[in-house]
Amino acid sequence: MGLAPGSIVFADLSQGPQEINATVISAPRRIRIRQHQPGMRSEVIALVGNLNNQGLQIPGQIWLTWPASSESFGRGDQLKALISAGTGSHRRILSPEQLVRKPGHRLLAQFDIWRQSLIDHLWPHDDGWGCALLLGERRLLSPETRTHFKKTGLAHLLAISGLHIGLLLQILTRCGHRCSPHIGRIFRGSALFLVCLQVFMSGADAPAIRAAVSGVFFHLALNAGRNISLRQIWALNLLAWCLMGHAPPHPSATISLAAVMALQMAAVTHFDKPKKSILFSGFLASLGAHAALVWWTPFFSPWSALFTLLMLPVIALTWLTTQWTLLTGSDPTSFHCQMLWNLCIFLLEKIPEIFLKLPGTPLILTTLGPLTWTFLFISSVMLLTRRHQIAQLLLLLASLSTLLQSLPQEGLTLSLLSRGRGQAFLLTDRKDALLFDAGDTSAHDGGTDFIRRQLWKMNLKRLRGLFISHPHLDHQSAVPGLIAAKALDRIYLADSYRSQPQGQSLIHLANKYSVPLKWITDGTRFRIGAFEVFVISAEQPPIGGIQINDMSPLILIRWKETYILTSGDAQSGVLSASLITGPIDHVLIPHHGSPAPNLKSWLTRLQART
Template identity: 25%
Template structure:
C-alpha cells in the first residue's frame, strides 16, 4: 500500500498544494489513530493500517518531489554562460564527440542546481583528446545550461522523469572560454572514491581486452557500468530475455554473499577461539552481508542491487537474532526500503521487473509445489518467471521474448557460475588470463543467444494495451502460478490471452489519424487509415550511434501495433528529415519509398524507391493522397529544400498538408499553379517555422484551422521565427509546437478535425520543470 501511494503521486499532473498536503496528513493521522483504537479487531484494523500506509506513501513522495523540484535552474538563466565549480561524482562516459559526466555543484555565479549533467565536446577543428576525467576531481567550468527537457511521445521514454529520479536538475555543455581548469585531483567524499575504484576496474578491463566484442559485458558484471555495451548487443538481450544477466542483480549479490559467507564459515569453524566468541554460522552471515554490500557499492547500487541488499540485510538480522522471517515479509520490507530512499523508483522498469520476478520465485518455490526432479523444478521455475513477467514486459516494453526459457537455460548457469566469478576474481587478481577466459565463455553464451535472437518468432511484439487488459493479464499470470487445485485456474491463460490479443483501434474508413512526433528539430509524421500506414520523414540523427528512427519512431510504431509501413515518404535529403530512415528500413517492413530530389539518398535496404512527383494520387480506405510538388522533369532547385515532396491527405472531415522544408520560391509556384488545392484543415509548417518559408500568399492559400511546428527545444536556429508564428495565428490557425507540447495527434473523421498534444493529454508534474 505504501508503494501504491507512492506510485499514485507519480501519476499526478501537478504536485498537491500545501492545503491538500495538510488534509492528507490529517487523514493519515486519523487512519493511524483508528488502527490503534481497533487494535486486535482483525480486518477493520488492517484496513486502517493499509489506508495509513497508502497516505504515507503519497504524502512522503509529494514532499520529496517538492523539495527536488525546488532545486531548479530559472528559465531566465537558460542559455547563459555560468562559471561553475564542482566535483565529478560518477563515472565519466566517453562518446564519439567527447565525454559526459554528472557534476556536483559546489559554487556558481548564478542559481545553478546542485547536480547537473555535463557534456564536454571536442572543438570542431581540434583532434586532440580531452583531459582524462576521474570521479572526485574538482573542476572550474563555464557551462551553458538548460532545464531538464526530453521528447514526449505516446508510450515513449520519459527522459525528464529519468533525470528527476537521478537528481539531475539541469543539463548543458562546457564552453571553451574561459578554459576549464582542474582545481583538485581528489576533492570528493567516500562515494567518489568508490567510483574511482570502479573507474580503475573498468579501464583495466577495457585495456586488457582491447577490441574484444564483449568487453562491455564483463565491465557491466564487475562494476555495473553498462554504457560500454553496444546497441546491437542490447537488441540481442531484448530479443532473448537475458538482459537481467548483465544487470547486477539479486542473483549476483547472493552469489557473492554465498561465496564469501561460505568461505568465512569454513575457516572460522577451524579456530576454536573464534567459534567460542561467535558461532561460525553467524560469522559467515556477517561476512556474506559485508561482501554483498561492498559489491553493491561497486555496482553503483541500482534498484535490483538495493532490493537484494535490503533482503539480505533483513535475513541476516533475523539469523543473528535467531528468528525466522517469512520471505514475503522480507520482500515487502525491501519494497519499503527502496521507496524510502528513492520514491521515483516506481517509474523505473527495473523496480517492477526485479520485485515481480522475486515474487514469482517465492510463489513457485514457497513449499506448495510437489516433489520433482531438480531439472524439472528448474524448468518450471523459469517458465513461471517468464509467464509472471509477461504483463510487465508488455506494459513497459510492448514486447516479450518467446525464446527466453531457451536462452536463460544456457545463459543463467554459465554467466552466474562461470563468467561472473571469473570477472570478480579478475578485479582482485590482475591476470589477463582470467578476463580472456571469461570473455571466451561470454562469447559462447552470445553465440547461442544470437542464434535464438535471429529466429523470426524470437520476440512477441504487442501494442500498448489499456489498463484493464494489463490488469487482466497480470491477474491471469499470477493465478496460473498458484497451486493447481485453485478454482478457475484453467481460465488464467485466457486472461493472459486477452492481453496478448488486444489491438489498438484504427480509424474508421473515410477517416485518418496523423501524429507529428516529438523528435527535436526535425520531422517525422505517422499517418494511419483503416488498413494502411504511411510515415512522412524519419527524424534527425542524434550523433554517430543513434537517431530518431531508432529512439522515437520505431518504439512509437511498436506501441501502436504497426508492424508494416505501406509507404515511407522522405521529403528530401536533409539529415533532420531523413536521418532516421536507415533505422526504420532496417527494422520494419516497408513496401515502398517515395523520395523528393529523386531516390539517390535513400539508404539501401532492398525496398523499391522512386522519385516523388506532382500529380501522383492514390486512395486508401476512402482517404485521398495527392502529391503536389515537385513537378517531374524540371531541373533541380537552387536549394534542395525546394525539392521537398509535398503531400496533401484529405478525408470527408478535413485535410492535412505536409510540405517538408519548401521555401518561398516553391510556395510561390504552388500558389500560381492551383491555389485552391492548397486549402487544408491542418498544416505541418514548412522548415520548422523558418522565416524563409510561410510567405503571406501561401498562408492565405492554406488558411488552416491548426498549424503544427515540429521544432527542438531551444534549437540553435531560433525556430519558429516569431514573425512566422504570428502570421499563421493571424490567418486564424491555432498554433501547436512539439518542443513545449510533445507529439501532436490529429484526428480527421466525419465530424471534423481534432488536435491534441501529448504533454496535455498525459501531463506529469515534472514536465517542463
C-alpha cells in the same frame, strides 16, 4: 542521503557556449562512444544541479557529458565548466581543459572516484564486460551487444540485481561450508561487508541498493529454510524502492517486483510432485517480468529462463575474473589474464548471437494491447502455480480488455517519435497511421525499434504510408529496418529523391522487399483512409542553387476539419515561394526548428495553432 536524485526538473539553459558552476548529483557513469578521434573511446555522464551562470542561480538540473580523460568527479563535488555543445537538458563539454573540479569532501564522492579508477584499470581490456557486471557500467558495452541481450531475454544479467548479490552470497556460503567452523564464520561474517562493497562499487544508486536488500533477504530466508510470504515481499521491496525514489510505476522497479512476485508464487506453491526446479522458477519469473514489460516493449523471448540458466556459468566466470583482476592487481594485458578475458568476451558475445538464430527469439506479441497481455501473462503464472480460479478470472478480464480494444475509437494523435537528432512524425486516428520521415541518428538502429514499440502500444501493426522528405540520414535512418520488418504498406517519395545515391540505395532495398513506391508531384491529391493528402510542392525550383534540404516537399494533410503541414528540411527560400496561407492547425517546423530567415513571417502567414 545523496544516494539517488529525486524527481528531475530540467533547467532552462540558453543555447550556445556558456560557463556554469554546478554540483554533481548522480553517480557519474561511463558511455561507450564511436571512436571519432584517437584515444577517445568513452565519455562520462552525470546529472548536475545547483546551476549558477555568472552569479545567476538557475533552477533545475541538466545531464552533463564530458571526456573520460578529464579529472574524476563524484557526487557532491563542485565543478566549473564551459558548456560548448548540446541542447536542452543534455549538454556537453568537449575537452578536459574546459572542466575544473572543486572537491566536495564527501564519502560518496570518494567511492565514485575510486570506482572510476577501477573502470580505467579494466577498460578497455575487458571490452566493458567486467565494468558492466561488477561496476554497473552497462553503457560501456556496444549498443549491438545490449540489443542482443534484450532480444534474447537476458538483459537482466547486465543489471546489478538481486541475482548478482545472491550469487556473491552463495559463493561465500559454499566456501564457508567447505572450511573449518572458525573459517566458515569468517566467510559468513564477511558476506555483509562484501555486499556493501559491491553496492558502492556499482554506484550506490537505487538499483544497486534495492538489489542488495532483495539478495540479502532471500539469502538469509532460504538458508533458514523459510518460505517468504507475499506480504513480506511486497513490504520489503516497496520500502527499499520508495526510499530510493524509484518505486512503481518506475520501469525497473515495476518489472523487478513483478518477477519477484512470480518467483515467490512458485516457492509457496505445494505440488503433488514438486516442480521447484531452477528452470521452472526462472520461467515463472520471466512470465512475471513480461507482465510488466509489455507496457514498454512488444518483444518476448519464451526461452529466456533456459538462456539465463545456460549463461549463468559464463556470467559467474566473468564476474570472478573481474574480481581476481582487481583484487590481485593483475595487469589485464598479461598473457594469462588477457587469455582469460578473451575467452569470457568470446562466450558473452557469441552465445547470444547463437540464441538469436533459434525460432521465436524474440517473438513480437500481437497487437492486443499492453493491458490484455498483462492479464494473459499473470494468468499463465496462476495456471502454472495451480491457482485455477484466479487464472479463469484473469482470462475473462483479458477477453474484456480485447473486446474494448476492438471497439471503434476516433481521435487524431500526433507524435514525434525521434528521441535524439532526427525526425519521425506520426499521425494516427487509431485505424490508419502515416509517418513523415523516420530517422534518429542517436540510436544505433536508426530508431527502428522505438518506432515499432510505439506502433505496438497504439495497437497498430503497420504504417499505411511513409513519406520521406529527402535522403539525409537523420530523416531516413530507421527506414531500412522498417522495410525489413515488413511494417510499411507504401513509401511516398518526390521525384528528386532518386537523384541522390542515398536515395537510390533505399529505393533498391524497397524493391528487394517488394514495398510499393508512389512518386508524388506538385498538386498531387489522394486519400489514405480518413486522411486527405495534398502535395503543395515537390519539385523545387533552383533558388540560389538547389540543396538536398530543399528537395523536401511541402505536404498538407487533412483529417476531418484538422489541417497539418509538414515541410521536411525545406529552407527559407522554398518556404517563402510557397503560396499556402492559414489557418493551419499544426505545423511541423522545418529543419528541426533551427532558426532561419523569414521563418517567423512564414509561420505568421500560416496562422499556426501549434
